[in-house]
Each structure stands twice: as C-alpha cells, then as structure tokens.
Amino acid sequence: MRRAGRGPEFIKLLTKEYQWIRSLDIEVVAGSPIIFAKTPNSQEMLPLAYISGAINRIIGVMLAIASTDRSVVLVDEIENGIFYTHQVALWRAILASIRKYEGQIFATTHSNEWLKALVQAAGDKMDDIALWRLERSENGTPVIFQFGGDTLRDAIKHGAEARGG
Amino acid sequence: VRSARAERLSRFLVCEGAEDKSFFERLIAVRQLPRFYIVDAKGNGEFAAAVGAFQVSRTADYNSLREILIVADNDETPSDSFGNVCVQIDRVFGPGTAPRTPLQKTPRTATRAAAITVLMVPWTNEHGHLERMCVEAARDANRNIAMHVDTFMNLIRAEGWQNQSRFGKAWLRINLAARCSRDPFIALGRVFANVRHNTLIPVGHSSFDRIADVLRKF
Numbered sequence: 001m002r003r004a005g006r007g008p009e010f011i012k013l014l015t016k017e018y019q020w021i022r023s024l025d026i027e028v029v030a031g032s033p034i035i036f037a038k039t040p041n042s043q044e045m046l047p048l049a050y051i052s053g054a055i056n057r058i059i060g061v062m063l064a065i066a067s068t069d070r071s072v073v074l075v076d077e078i079e080n081g082i083f084y085t086h087q088v089a090l091w092r093a094i095l096a097s098i099r100k101y102e103g104q105i106f107a108t109t110h111s112n113e114w115l116k117a118l119v120q121a122a123g124d125k126m127d128d129i130a131l132w133r134l135e136r137s138e139n140g141t142p143v144i145f146q147f148g149g150d151t152l153r154d155a156i157k158h159g160a161e162a163r164g165g
Numbered sequence: 166v167r168s169a170r171a172e173r174l175s176r177f178l179v180c181e182g183a184e185d186k187s188f189f190e191r192l193i194a195v196r197q198l199p200r201f202y203i204v205d206a207k208g209n210g211e212f213a214a215a216v217g218a219f220q221v222s223r224t225a226d227y228n229s230l231r232e233i234l235i236v237a238d239n240d241e242t243p244s245d246s247f248g249n250v251c252v253q254i255d256r257v258f259g260p261g262t263a264p265r266t267p268l269q270k271t272p273r274t275a276t277r278a279a280a281i282t283v284l285m286v287p288w289t290n291e292h293g294h295l296e297r298m299c300v301e302a303a304r305d306a307n308r309n310i311a312m313h314v315d316t317f318m319n320l321i322r323a324e325g326w327q328n329q330s331r332f333g334k335a336w337l338r339i340n341l342a343a344r345c346s347r348d349p350f351i352a353l354g355r356v357f358a359n360v361r362h363n364t365l366i367p368v369g370h371s372s373f374d375r376i377a378d379v380l381r382k383f
Binding site for chain 1: 206207211213214215216217218219220221222224225256257
C-alpha cells in the first residue's frame with residue numbers, strides 16, 4: 001500500500017473512527033510481519049494485537065479492502081471479538097473504505113445488533129447495504145432471501161427479527 | 166397469530182395502532198370474515214416500516230400474500246391522510262404503485278404478487294378515526310348513558326370545537342368511563358380484546374357494516 005501511495009489515506013480513514021491511533025507501521029519480528037501502532041499513551045510503537053485484538057481484526061479487514069481497487073472481501077462472523085460499543089464505528093470505517101476504494105464486503109453474522117449498527121452506520125445511503133438471509137425452506141432446501149437497505153432499515157426500525165426464524 | 170401462521174394466510178392488514186388491531190381482530194372473529202395477518206404499525210407514518218418488518222421477519226408468509234390492506238385514519242384532513250399513506254406505498258413498492266382513491270385495488274404485477282388496497286376510517290372522505298366510528302355502537306349499547314354524555318358535551322360546548330376527531334374521542338372516553346365500572350380509564354383496545362368488556366362497543370352494530378363488507382370481499 002505504501003508503494004502505491006495509499007498509506008496516508010488509509011491512516012486517515014482509520015483514524016477518523018479510531019482517533020487514538022496516531023500512526024501504523026509494519027515491522028518484521030522473528031520473520032513474521034506484525035502491525036505496530038503509535039498511541040498517545042506510549043512513547044514507542046506497540047504491536048497492535050497487544051493494544052486490542054478487536055482493532056487488530058478490524059484493520060485486517062480494512063487493509064484487505066484498501067489493498068486494491070474494487071476488492072471483494074469475505075468476512076465470516078464479523079462480530080466475533082468486538083465490543084458492542086464499537087460496532088457502529090467499525091461499520092462506518094468499513095463503509096468509508098468500501099466507498100473510497102469501490103470495494104465490496106460480504107460479512108456473515110448471527111447478531112441482530114450488528115445489523116442495527118450497519119443500518120445506523122449507513123446513514124441515508126441505504127443503497128450501499130443489503131441483507132441476504134440464508135435459511136431453510138419448509139421442505140428443507142436452502143433458500144436465500146434478499147432485502148434492500150431501505151427494507152432492512154424499516155424492519156430494524158420496527159423492531160423486527162431480521163435474522164428470520 | 167400463531168394459528169394463522171400455521172395455515173399461512175394470503176391477506177395482510179396493517180393498521181395504525183394497537184386499538185385498531187384489536188378492533189379488526191374482534192370484528193373478523195365475530196362476523197366470521199376472511200382472516201388476515203394483522204399488524205399494528207405504531208403510527209400513521211410507520212406503514213412502510215411495518216410492511217418492511219413483516220417482509221423481513223416473516224418472509225415466507227409475506228411471499229404468500231395476495232392482498233395487502235392498509236387501514237388509516239382520516240382525522241381532520243381525509244385527503245392529506247390518504248396522501249400520506251400513498252407516499253409510503255410508493256416508497257415501499259415503487260413509484261406509481263399507490264392507488265388513486267381509497268378502496269381502489271392496485272393490480273398485481275410480475276414482481277409483486279399482492280394487490281394493495283387502502284381503507285380510510287371511518288370511511289372515505291369522512292372526518293374521524295376508529296373512536297368516531299365507535300360512537301354509534303356505544304350509544305346504542307346504552308342509550309341512557311349516551312343521553313347524559315350528550316348533555317355533558319353540550320354543557321361544555323363541545324359542538325364549538327370544530328373538530329370531529331376531538332369530539333368523537335372525547336365522547337367515547339366519557340361514555341366508556343361512565344360505563345366501565347372496573348376501569349374508567351379502560352383502553353379502547355381492551356374493550357375489543359377482553360371478553361369481559363366486549364359489550365361496551367358491540368362490533369355487530371350496523372355502524373361497522375361498511376367496514377365489514379370491505380373485509381368480506383377479500
């Protein structure tokens with residue numbers, strides 16, 4: 001990314017939601033690349049995983065989106081390991097990256113909270129999001145139901161169970 | 166709702182509030198009208214959200230629908246109230262979907278299996294709401310008390326309010342307070358939902374015939 005000149009804009013996207021991250025760098029430790037971060041409370045850069053496992057995961061997703069234009073990123077159970085108060089911020093950061101790099105993310109979740117956070121993070125740009133729900137029909141065959149962002153927002157607003165069941 | 170779900174219905178009725186929902190459930194049960202899934206939109210600006218919620222949370226049921234009936238109050242501005250419903254219909258189902266008049270059924274399309282109809286309460290172009298529609302039934306259920314309520318309304322010069330909606334709500338509230346010894350503050354929804362209170366506003370009254378006839382045709 002740095003070679004492609006995308007480093008500064010990526011840091012800008014990230015720190016917009018996570019202002020306590022001042023800078024990021026990659027160091028090779030014992031032969032393995034590790035992301036280091038500079039925070040206001042530390043004189044030296046620390047391995048990001050030491051600061052927060054969740055932010056480490058988030059940055060992994062965002063790096064995948066930003067690594068190339070029009071990337072397609074798949075994330076299984078995106079909610080894992082991330083505290084609920086960070087959900088909206090994470091979705092905002094991801095949506096900002098997606099819009100910036102014209103990418104697409106397919107994220108699976110079992111969490112209604114994450115769907116609510118996604119709707120909140122999307123703001124008035126409901127065309128940017130959609131819900132695809134995989135379930136079994138009455139005869140046992142798998143089916144996918146697709147809902148646009150507006151419908152998802154309406155359902156969430158009305159307290160519906162968006163995960164089906 | 167559970168028994169309705171088990172047999173999967175083809176009709177969906179969305180109304181403004183919990184009181185309307187209780188009323189329609191009672192009306193349909195007593196008059197043996199066609200059965201609907203009935204959903205309370207929680208406000209006249211929430212019809213779109215209620216339809217979306219049903220679509221998302223009960224997708225298989227939604228996909229089986231052949232009829233969608235939206236029931237809204239006219240209040241003091243029937244044309245504005247109808248327009249408000251139409252805006253929401255167009256938002257959910259696409260521009261140009263909304264019917265031009267109440268009770269006009271929009272045709273089904275290749276992408277939408279359900280026809281859409283709007284029923285304005287108490288009736289097309291009549292001011293008021295569910296409470297206004299209930300006044301005559303409550304009056305005939307106890308004409309003596311109704312006479313005293315009329316006297317009281319005259320004494321407070323309610324005819325000068327120039328507001329049919331306010332008048333109807335006030336009349337019905339006073340009437341129910343006088344007649345319901347267990348709870349003068351009884352919610353309108355409980356009048357229909359609780360068998361103990363059903364006689365306060367009998368849904369077999371002729372004032373509900375027009376509404377029942379609409380439902381019967383579905």
